[in-house]
Amino acid sequence: xxxxxxxxxxxxxxxxxxxxxxxxxxxxxxxxxxxxxxxADTGAMVETFSLATYRKLAEDSxxxxxxxxxxxxxxxxxxxxxxLAYPMALLLFRSTSRFRHLLAIVAVAxxxxxxxxxxxxxxxxxxxxxxxxxxxxxxxxxxxxxINNWTGVRIGLTESVMPYAMLALLGGFxxxxxxxxxxxxxxxxxxxxRFWRVTFPLTxxxxxxxxxxxxxxxxxxxxxxxxxxxxRVFVLATEIFDAASVTLDWPAAAALSIYALVLLMLLLGxxxxxxxxxxx
Amino acid sequence: MAHLVLNQLSRAYAxxxxxxxxxxxxxxxxxxxxxxxxxxxxxxxxRMVAGLETPDSGSILxxxxxxxxxxxxxxxxxxxxxxxxxxxHMSAAANVxxxxxxxxxxxxxxxxxxxxxxxxxxxxxxxxKKPRQMSGGQQQRVALARALAIEPDVLLLDEPxxxxxxxxxxxxxxxxxxxxxxxxxxxxxVTHDQAEALAMADLVAVMDRGQIAQLGTPVDVFERPAxxxxxxxxxxxxxxxxxxxxxxxxxxxxxxxxxNLPASGAIEVFVRPHRMQVLRPDEGRDNIxxxxxxxxxxxxxxxxxxxxxxxxxxxxxxxxxDGAWRELAPGADLRVGWQAADTLWFAA
Amino acid sequence: MRPTTALLTxxxxxxxxxxxxxxxxxxxxxxxxxxxxxxxxxxxxYAARGGARVEYVPVAGLGSAAMLGQLRTQKNDPQLDVIIMxxxxxxxxxxxxxxxxxxxxxxxxxxxxxxxxxxxxxxxGPGVTFDHLVIVYDTKAVIPAPTSxxxxxxxxxxxxxxxxxxxxxxxxxxxxxxxxADTGDWTKADGAFKALAALAPSVQTFDPQPDSNTVVLNHxxxxxxxxxxxGQLFHDxxxxxxxxxxxxxxxxxxxxxxxxxxxxxxxxxxLDFMAYALSxxxxxxxxxxxxxxxxxxxxQIAPEAANRTAAAPQFKASVIPLDWNEMIKLRDSWNQRWxxxxxxxxxx
Numbered sequence: 001x002x003x004x005x006x007x008x009x010x011x012x013x014x015x016x017x018x019x020x021x022x023x024x025x026x027x028x029x030x031x032x033x034x035x036x037x038x039x040a041d042t043g044a045m046v047e048t049f050s051l052a053t054y055r056k057l058a059e060d061s062x063x064x065x066x067x068x069x070x071x072x073x074x075x076x077x078x079x080x081x082x083x084l085a086y087p088m089a090l091l092l093f094r095s096t097s098r099f100r101h102l103l104a105i106v107a108v109a110x111x112x113x114x115x116x117x118x119x120x121x122x123x124x125x126x127x128x129x130x131x132x133x134x135x136x137x138x139x140x141x142x143x144x145x146x147i148n149n150w151t152g153v154r155i156g157l158t159e160s161v162m163p164y165a166m167l168a169l170l171g172g173f174x175x176x177x178x179x180x181x182x183x184x185x186x187x188x189x190x191x192x193x194r195f196w197r198v199t200f201p202l203t204x205x206x207x208x209x210x211x212x213x214x215x216x217x218x219x220x221x222x223x224x225x226x227x228x229x230x231x232r233v234f235v236l237a238t239e240i241f242d243a244a245s246v247t248l249d250w251p252a253a254a255a256l257s258i259y260a261l262v263l264l265m266l267l268l269g270x271x272x273x274x275x276x277x278x279x280x
Numbered sequence: 281m282a283h284l285v286l287n288q289l290s291r292a293y294a295x296x297x298x299x300x301x302x303x304x305x306x307x308x309x310x311x312x313x314x315x316x317x318x319x320x321x322x323x324x325x326x327r328m329v330a331g332l333e334t335p336d337s338g339s340i341l342x343x344x345x346x347x348x349x350x351x352x353x354x355x356x357x358x359x360x361x362x363x364x365x366x367x368x369h370m371s372a373a374a375n376v377x378x379x380x381x382x383x384x385x386x387x388x389x390x391x392x393x394x395x396x397x398x399x400x401x402x403x404x405x406x407x408x409k410k411p412r413q414m415s416g417g418q419q420q421r422v423a424l425a426r427a428l429a430i431e432p433d434v435l436l437l438d439e440p441x442x443x444x445x446x447x448x449x450x451x452x453x454x455x456x457x458x459x460x461x462x463x464x465x466x467x468x469x470v471t472h473d474q475a476e477a478l479a480m481a482d483l484v485a486v487m488d489r490g491q492i493a494q495l496g497t498p499v500d501v502f503e504r505p506a507x508x509x510x511x512x513x514x515x516x517x518x519x520x521x522x523x524x525x526x527x528x529x530x531x532x533x534x535x536x537x538x539x540n541l542p543a544s545g546a547i548e549v550f551v552r553p554h555r556m557q558v559l560r561p562d563e564g565r566d567n568i569x570x571x572x573x574x575x576x577x578x579x580x581x582x583x584x585x586x587x588x589x590x591x592x593x594x595x596x597x598x599x600x601x602d603g604a605w606r607e608l609a610p611g612a613d614l615r616v617g618w619q620a621a622d623t624l625w626f627a628a
Numbered sequence: 629m630r631p632t633t634a635l636l637t638x639x640x641x642x643x644x645x646x647x648x649x650x651x652x653x654x655x656x657x658x659x660x661x662x663x664x665x666x667x668x669x670x671x672x673x674y675a676a677r678g679g680a681r682v683e684y685v686p687v688a689g690l691g692s693a694a695m696l697g698q699l700r701t702q703k704n705d706p707q708l709d710v711i712i713m714x715x716x717x718x719x720x721x722x723x724x725x726x727x728x729x730x731x732x733x734x735x736x737x738x739x740x741x742x743x744x745x746x747x748x749x750x751x752x753g754p755g756v757t758f759d760h761l762v763i764v765y766d767t768k769a770v771i772p773a774p775t776s777x778x779x780x781x782x783x784x785x786x787x788x789x790x791x792x793x794x795x796x797x798x799x800x801x802x803x804x805x806x807x808x809a810d811t812g813d814w815t816k817a818d819g820a821f822k823a824l825a826a827l828a829p830s831v832q833t834f835d836p837q838p839d840s841n842t843v844v845l846n847h848x849x850x851x852x853x854x855x856x857x858x859g860q861l862f863h864d865x866x867x868x869x870x871x872x873x874x875x876x877x878x879x880x881x882x883x884x885x886x887x888x889x890x891x892x893x894x895x896x897x898x899l900d901f902m903a904y905a906l907s908x909x910x911x912x913x914x915x916x917x918x919x920x921x922x923x924x925x926x927x928q929i930a931p932e933a934a935n936r937t938a939a940a941p942q943f944k945a946s947v948i949p950l951d952w953n954e955m956i957k958l959r960d961s962w963n964q965r966w967x968x969x970x971x972x973x974x975x976x
Contacts, residue, residue, distance in 0.1 A: 043956050123848070148833040189378075
């Protein structure tokens with residue numbers, strides 16, 4: 001009986017596996033194959049089997065600088081997104097207001113706006129003659145460059161992944177129980193200690209999941225770095241995009257994609273191992 | 281002066297009263313049960329004492345000190361919640377130590393007293409387990425140890441046994457009562473289970489619609505209910521409606537004798553099922569009702585009979601010690617009798 | 629869409645064959661205004677002359693690069709017949725054998741073309757439009773009208789400059805112009821890179837978004853690199869707010885070449901259309917509409933239009949002879965130098 005249930009379980013997973021194979025594994029194979037081709041001096045692609053493209057990337061110090069910059073950018077933005085989303089998610093989770101659902105929709109509304117439109121909005125706010133700089137100028141602080149640089153990309157990416165972080169947090173707040181905070185209160189814990197000793201530790205799995213989601217999303221984001229970076233921000237995703245769509249160096253684009261994928265998988269694997277160790 | 285005094289407490293939710301003008305005094309070291317059906321306001325009362333709800337009016341005094349305005353973390357109330365509310369990310373020992381840490385007890389004393397508390401509830405070997413690794417009964421004991429560890433002014437128990445199965449409930453009932461006596465904690469105990477309330481409490485406050493319907497010893501509440509509501513809520517009863525006539529109560533097909541009856545008027549009569557007997561033909565009693573056996577349920581110590589009489593259906597419990605119940609079969613015509621002193625009555 | 633996904637989607641889409649009549653020529657080129665003007669000035673008259681039906685397939689995505697992507701994925705079963713794209717990209721297509729080699733024997737009209745246009749195509753299709761690098765500026769902010777690139781180094785414009793840095797070929801073109809002005813040889817660019825590094829702190833963006841005209845017209849910057857034809861169009865539509873400067877240091881051509889796709893299903897019709905597109909009437913009509921310089925030397929362009937292209941006799945001398953096939957070989961190293969020497973010096 002158990003065996004049959006097991007087999008049925010596998011059968012039920014089949015459609016998922018098929019979709020995964022078609023939508024993920026097969027393209028990955030194509031990508032891996034592409035990364036073994038070479039690009040000649042003329043820009044023409046040469047079909048071959050060689051690791052030359054990888055070698056070229058590995059020998060270029062720019063690749064390593066870019067990797068470090070990408071990971072740092074993603075970690076920063078994921079952290080900021082979490083810091084901003086956490087209080088909002090907690091408020092929403094606890095809210096008994098009948099506007100709760102409306103609030104939740106408002107909070108994730110940025111997801112409904114296209115990346116390009118959002119960036120144009122940011123320009124109006126962050127530009128050298130935008131809203132914030134007009135205020136800064138008015139109070140005599142002078143113009144601060146808030147866009148077309150790393151700052152702009154950090155702001156834009158943080159904002160763009162915040163709704164995802166919030167959804168992940170809301171979904172992970174299941175373990176949170178008002179009663180536990182009440183219990184802590186009756187045991188003598190004031191609001192701050194209730195939060196840090198009870199609420200926060202209980203939401204830690206949600207925080208980790210949300211941070212990772214935000215991190216992965218920022219690593220793979222290219223629109224915001226592209227549109228808000230002013231050509232100064234070089235990260236893995238923009239580099240892949242440029243190689244694939246501007247310089248047409250498909251082998252390089254493919255090799256960078258594989259590299260980014262392996263990098264992310266290693267990071268996720270390390271994180272999972274750490275979590276498992278902490279739990280036992 | 282009583283250790284814990286609730287003075288004319290009231291609390292309403294969105295205009296619907298939950299607790300109405302409730303006053304209650306609990307002596308030091310005694311255990312008072314708030315007994316009532318769900319929605320009667322007993323949990324709201326307990327939460328107000330804990331500081332988790334704010335009363336709309338009235339006051340709460342501990343040792344004569346007004347704590348009504350104090351937030352829960354400044355009150356030192358040991359609360360055991362119905363679902364225990366143990367911190368899932370902490371071990372049993374850490375749960376127990378938490379309150380002491382919040383009250384500034386140093387690490388060494390925390391460890392010592394924590395171990396004592398866990399030993400007190402019989403969980404000395406389980407101190408490193410997380411709540412999810414423990415059974416319901418064990419979790420309940422950790423919750424009790426955690427509440428006691430802060431040396432609370434008052435121990436508040438909110439249906440602490442209701443999530444356990446029947447046998448464990450009976451065991452823990454005895455154990456909790458023993459622990460409470462040993463530490464001498466003034467205790468307010470909320471329950472909907474009358475057996476629990478009667479078995480554990482020094483005083484039982486039967487609650488109805490946000491008010492105390494009767495406050496008395498378990499014997500008082502059971503044997504001398506102050507109102508038809510208490511009589512009906514605490515324990516099962518045979519109930520008959522009738523009129524006073526000729527020194528007795530006239531009901532359909534019988535006249536019942538009772539003590540201290542008024543001269544006239546409509547009367548509601550309550551008789552506890554275990555105070556009634558099925559009579560042999562030669563036996564007599566102060567009060568006798570004829571009826572037909574509708575059903576019989578064997579429950580172990582007693583057999584519960586359901587009897588149809590001209591004045592309605594009523595329950596009778598008979599002891600199973602002599603085996604006489606085996607001769608009874610549904611459809612049999614029976615005589616049921618009891619003594620006048622066992623007849624409770626209320627003017628209807 | 630992520631770039632990798634875009635790549636793969638393009639691949640999958642190409643597996644789906646589009647139904648098409650053999651006598652319809654499918655022309656792929658830029659979307660937006662180029663499409664509208666080209667359709668009106670070239671395709672419609674061609675149809676009126678009894679030519680084959682030409683269907684204009686606007687490319688989705690980033691211009692020439694996306695077109696090459698289509699060609700690559702359709703290599704085994706082309707769904708396109710004629711393609712007009714940037715010479716640097718076309719050179720890759722030519723090297724990869726995605727488009728057909730042509731010569732004056734096959735296509736006599738080639739003899740009428742500017743030698744630079746023929747050279748730009750190499751052994752494949754020749755240039756069909758000339759465009760050239762200009763600086764567009766805000767005529768309300770920049771007074772008097774600038775004539776030299778030197779104006780950009782004026783500290784007054786700090787933070788008010790947009791440069792299309794590589795891989796955008798505008799950046800490569802600008803470097804070549806500066807190198808030529810500095811050394812007389814556009815490939816000797818050390819001085820140019822030094823000058824650009826000095827300019828970098830004044831640059832607000834190295835990647836004007838959404839495009840070079842918009843950033844000037846919406847006052848994000850006062851100067852931007854751009855291509856002449858689009859600048860001229862926006863000069864007109866903005867009622868002169870957008871100024872177009874042909875730098876006194878000279879300029880370089882950006883050339884779009886026209887090619888017949890290898891293994892085209894409508895090869896004969898495609899070649900016929902190509903011949904028309906390169907002919908004087910088509911070139912004249914398109915130049916007078918959209919200010920792309922004609923590559924056909926026999927085209928008689930109205931002076932008011934001609935004067936706004938670098939093909940006008942008085943400007944012709946200022947066009948630096950730049951071989952884009954040479955540039956492609958330098959591209960990688962120039963990209964790197966921009967990043968390491970220029971952009972990194974222009975932090976903000």
